Amino acid sequence: MRCRRALALAGALALAGCTSNAPADRSAAPATASSAAPSTDASGCPLERARPDPARPVVDLDFSLDAHLVTVTGTETVVFTPDLPVDELVFRLVPNGPDATARGNQLTVDDVSGDDVRRGGYESAGAAVPGGLYVVTLADTLPAGESTEVQLEFTLRLGDGGFERLGAAEGVSWWASGAPLLAWEPGVGWARDPFVQLTGETAVSPAADTTMSVTAPAELTVLMTGDQDQPGRERSGRRTWTSHEPAARDVSVAVGAFTTAETEVDGVRVTTGVLPGSDRDAEQLAGETAAAIERLSGVLGPFPYATLTVPALPDAGGGIEYPSSILLASADQGVLVHEVAHMWFYGMVGNSQFRDPWLDESFASYAESVTGEPAERTARLLALDGDVGGSMDSFPDDPGYVSTVYGKGEAMLLTAREQVGAAVFDAAVRCYVDARAWAIATPADVGAALDDLPAALAVLQQAGALDPDDLPR
Numbered sequence: 001m002r003c004r005r006a007l008a009l010a011g012a013l014a015l016a017g018c019t020s021n022a023p024a025d026r027s028a029a030p031a032t033a034s035s036a037a038p039s040t041d042a043s044g045c046p047l048e049r050a051r052p053d054p055a056r057p058v059v060d061l062d063f064s065l066d067a068h069l070v071t072v073t074g075t076e077t078v079v080f081t082p083d084l085p086v087d088e089l090v091f092r093l094v095p096n097g098p099d100a101t102a103r104g105n106q107l108t109v110d111d112v113s114g115d116d117v118r119r120g121g122y123e124s125a126g127a128a129v130p131g132g133l134y135v136v137t138l139a140d141t142l143p144a145g146e147s148t149e150v151q152l153e154f155t156l157r158l159g160d161g162g163f164e165r166l167g168a169a170e171g172v173s174w175w176a177s178g179a180p181l182l183a184w185e186p187g188v189g190w191a192r193d194p195f196v197q198l199t200g201e202t203a204v205s206p207a208a209d210t211t212m213s214v215t216a217p218a219e220l221t222v223l224m225t226g227d228q229d230q231p232g233r234e235r236s237g238r239r240t241w242t243s244h245e246p247a248a249r250d251v252s253v254a255v256g257a258f259t260t261a262e263t264e265v266d267g268v269r270v271t272t273g274v275l276p277g278s279d280r281d282a283e284q285l286a287g288e289t290a291a292a293i294e295r296l297s298g299v300l301g302p303f304p305y306a307t308l309t310v311p312a313l314p315d316a317g318g319g320i321e322y323p324s325s326i327l328l329a330s331a332d333q334g335v336l337v338h339e340v341a342h343m344w345f346y347g348m349v350g351n352s353q354f355r356d357p358w359l360d361e362s363f364a365s366y367a368e369s370v371t372g373e374p375a376e377r378t379a380r381l382l383a384l385d386g387d388v389g390g391s392m393d394s395f396p397d398d399p400g401y402v403s404t405v406y407g408k409g410e411a412m413l414l415t416a417r418e419q420v421g422a423a424v425f426d427a428a429v430r431c432y433v434d435a436r437a438w439a440i441a442t443p444a445d446v447g448a449a450l451d452d453l454p455a456a457l458a459v460l461q462q463a464g465a466l467d468p469d470d471l472p473r
């Protein structure tokens with residue numbers, strides 16, 4: 001789900017895009033999971049886009065940023081209704097991953113409570129102390145379809161900035177994946193995937209009905225995931241900002257002296273923010289973001305969210321996508337389009353970023369080319385070694401990962417489109433997007449959407465994105 005540092009990493013390939021993760025055992029993931037399935041036409045294409053699962057988690061997040069802008073204390077309340085019986089709840093602590101801790105970030109869980117809770121404890125998963133996972137053991141097995149409520153108190157220490165998903169710099173703080181992240185894949189179970197040294201994401205999380213609040217020094221502006229309300233009144237030098245997103249897998253927050261601008265496109269409210277001293281213009285950024293939304297919705301269907309918030313951060317590096325929000329640290333138009341494309345691929349159509357990084361990164365990179373400059377390097381990229389469908393622990397290093405998942409993956413999808421014709425390929429991608437909206441997609445879902453296009457399936461199989469098991473029967 002994110003496009004981090006791609007420019008620096010992939011300069012040789014002139015890629016504008018980002019990063020994500022893949023499958024150790026794809027057979028474990030079902031082709032269909034639990035969002036509300038729409039009815040279909042004769043070709044198996046949904047008549048309308050799937051809606052979020054009514055039984056999805058309900059998450060309340062309260063963050064409080066201290067006066068020094070480096071410590072966030074928080075409370076997370078989760079109402080979880082599993083579709084399989086569970087004995088525990090597993091949360092992923094993304095800030096404890098290798099590249100985030102290198103900058104001094106750390107997330108600790110200070111307390112856990114709930115009627116069904118027996119205890120909580122950390123598991124390493126290859127992350128730094130105190131661990132990459134926090135596991136809440138339940139007193140009894142929770143049957144499928146029954147709910148439990150768990151509350152976590154946590155403390156997030158922000159490191160020294162740089163282009164990371166969380167950090168603090170002069171007068172600004174930001175945190176994304178900054179709270180314990182419910183690591184549930186409907187139909188599959190808990191994701192305990194190891195953290196890796198690569199810069200891409202390794203998480204999977206269900207779309208949750210998410211309400212959040214951020215309390216911060218009153219003179220600063222908060223830009224975050226969700227449809228934001230007007231800030232509350234100043235009390236003791238602080239103000240509270242709130243928002244709601246009906247289906248968010250994760251959230252991002254940026255707090256600083258932002259100058260903001262707003263525009264509306266296709267009923268979507270776009271809010272951008274630039275910091276003092278930035279050479280960017282908030283209005284111009286809003287216009288560029290709106291243009292990206294328009295171009296992408298022309299190919300992929302309606303934008304998934306009611307709002308999109310784009311805070312421009314100080315460090316140059318790329319962009320990182322979050323549901324209805326983008327942490328942007330690049331003036332490159334390709335990066336912006338790539339991150340906006342992630343609202344469909346990762347935000348709405350979810351994936352295991354450890355097991356199947358190509359499902360969000362190859363598609364987001366592809367969307368850049370389909371809506372922008374025609375790619376001139378397709379044949380060369382498609383000839384690269386490596387399986388597009390590799391998992392995050394299958395790539396030797398960042399350049400190998402980026403060239404295979406972004407570069408070759410993009411070339412693969414462009415080639416498949418060229419072979420079968422843009423109109424039918426775009427229609428098939430729309431089918432896939434609409435069928436798997438708000439769920440966790442798998443490679444088999446892509447295979448199913450391309451069922452009638454054997455030449456496209458052959459390209460994806462040849463590039464190592466689809467295994468024989470992923471092909472329609």
Ligand SMILES: [Zn+2]
Nearest residue numbers: 002003018019
């Ligand atoms: Zn990306």
